[in-house]
Amino acid sequence: MHFVTVKNILTGAGSNMNIYRGCTHGCVYCDTRSKCYGFTHALEDVEVKSNAVELLDDALKRKRQKCMVGTGSMSDPYQPVETELGFTRRCLQVINNRNCGATMITKSDRVLRDLDLLQEINGKTKCVVQITLTCTDETLSKAIEPNVCTTQERIQVLETLKHHRIPTVVWLSPVIPFITDTEENIKNILDACVANDVRGIVCFGMGMTLREGNREYFYRFLDRFDPALKQRYIDTYANSYQILSPYNARLMNLYDETCNKYGIIYGPERIFAYLKEFPQKEKQLSPVLIPAFLGFAAAFLVFAAALCESNFEKTTFFESKK
Numbered sequence: 001m002h003f004v005t006v007k008n009i010l011t012g013a014g015s016n017m018n019i020y021r022g023c024t025h026g027c028v029y030c031d032t033r034s035k036c037y038g039f040t041h042a043l044e045d046v047e048v049k050s051n052a053v054e055l056l057d058d059a060l061k062r063k064r065q066k067c068m069v070g071t072g073s074m075s076d077p078y079q080p081v082e083t084e085l086g087f088t089r090r091c092l093q094v095i096n097n098r099n100c101g102a103t104m105i106t107k108s109d110r111v112l113r114d115l116d117l118l119q120e121i122n123g124k125t126k127c128v129v130q131i132t133l134t135c136t137d138e139t140l141s142k143a144i145e146p147n148v149c150t151t152q153e154r155i156q157v158l159e160t161l162k163h164h165r166i167p168t169v170v171w172l173s174p175v176i177p178f179i180t181d182t183e184e185n186i187k188n189i190l191d192a193c194v195a196n197d198v199r200g201i202v203c204f205g206m207g208m209t210l211r212e213g214n215r216e217y218f219y220r221f222l223d224r225f226d227p228a229l230k231q232r233y234i235d236t237y238a239n240s241y242q243i244l245s246p247y248n249a250r251l252m253n254l255y256d257e258t259c260n261k262y263g264i265i266y267g268p269e270r271i272f273a274y275l276k277e278f279p280q281k282e283k284q285l286s287p288v289l290i291p292a293f294l295g296f297a298a299a300f301l302v303f304a305a306a307l308c309e310s311n312f313e314k315t316t317f318f319e320s321k322k
Contacts, residue, residue: 002041002046002048003048003050004047004049006055008059009049009052009059010069014059014063015067015069015070016073018049018072018073018075018077019049019075019088019091020048020049020079021039021047022039022041022042022045023043023044023075024147025079025107025146025147026044026146026147027107027148028143028145028217028218028221029144029208030043030217031209031211031214032074032214033213034211034212034214035213037074037213046075048085052091053094056091056094057094057098060095061098066100066125066278067278068102068126068275068276068278070102070275071104072104072130076105076106076108076148078110078111079108079148089113089117096117096120096121099125100125101121101126101128102126102128103127105130105171106129106132107131107145107149107154108148108149109149111129111157112160115160115164118164119166122166122167126167126277126278126279127166127167128169128199128275129161129166129168130169130202131154131157131168131169131170131171132154132170132171133154133170133171133172133192133193134175135151136151136152136185137185138150138151138152140179155192158170158193158198162196162197169198169199169200169201169265169274170200172201172203173202173204173208174207175206175208175245176208177236178229181206181207181245183251183254186251186255190254190255190258194258198264199265200265201255201265205244206245206247206252207245207248208243210237210240211241
């Protein structure tokens with residue numbers, strides 16, 4: 001772990017952030033290992049943006065409109081360093097204080113530590129927790145994601161969030177060809193999504209991505225896991241970026257049918273639109289307009305009181321003339 005000072009915290013369209021850069025979950029398929037991201041340090045040597053909280057507060061203070069703030073697209077906000085540092089929780093406190101919404105992607109049950117804040121944000125605006133589910137076989141789950149809680153434990157997180165009425169989205173990604181691309185595994189994940197009333201399921205196809213950096217790391221895993229499978233990958237996919245399961249069509253039909261049957265949002269564009277949408281239940285006046293509004297309200301009350309008094313006097317006058 002090492003610390004850096006950065007100039008900005010919100011990226012993209014201005015509402016996404018990564019508090020940490022790097023990860024210690026050890027997932028064998030992790031795309032963040034790809035060289036295209038330009039890491040100058042080992043992925044496990046997590047880079048901490050030491051001024052993230054202050055930058056976020058300043059950025060949200062300057063925003064003209066409230067928005068959803070997302071985190072975790074590249075590095076999990078609830079990896080082990082969060083237990084020690086608490087930067088994610090402090091950022092959630094800023095989001096709550098600024099009356100914005102929040103959404104985060106995680107594989108960790110540490111997210112439940114912040115259940116109080118998640119509830120408070122969702123009560124005022126909107127908070128969506130996104131959970132990655134990959135493999136319901138506990139032994140296999142530990143093999144491919146060795147340093148984080150298993151998929152079954154993440155399903156329990158979904159149950160807890162459902163109980164507290166916090167909306168969730170599941171990432172059914174990646175699906176590892178010849179390892180996790182069985183109909184039984186995909187059906188188990190979809191059944192868990194249905195049982196826990198998830199709002200959406202993200203799936204880019206039943207497969208994964210491999211490119212320079214993460215391909216070599218994944219192949220070293222296959223050397224230990226099943227050397228013959230490594231050669232099968234080389235023969236089947238060569239240097240392809242997108243690695244689709246040979247059962248992609250059948251499994252995608254199962255995914256589509258399940259989502260349609262139970263009214264679950266699917267398709268990345270629709271889900272991302274849902275995540276980005278800021279609700280209208282939070283309609284506060286700008287701090288600049290509040291004094292003017294209060295002045296107007298006070299004047300109106302004085303006028304209304306005077307009008308009532310005038311009407312009362314008129315009524316008394318006419319009653320006395322009868």
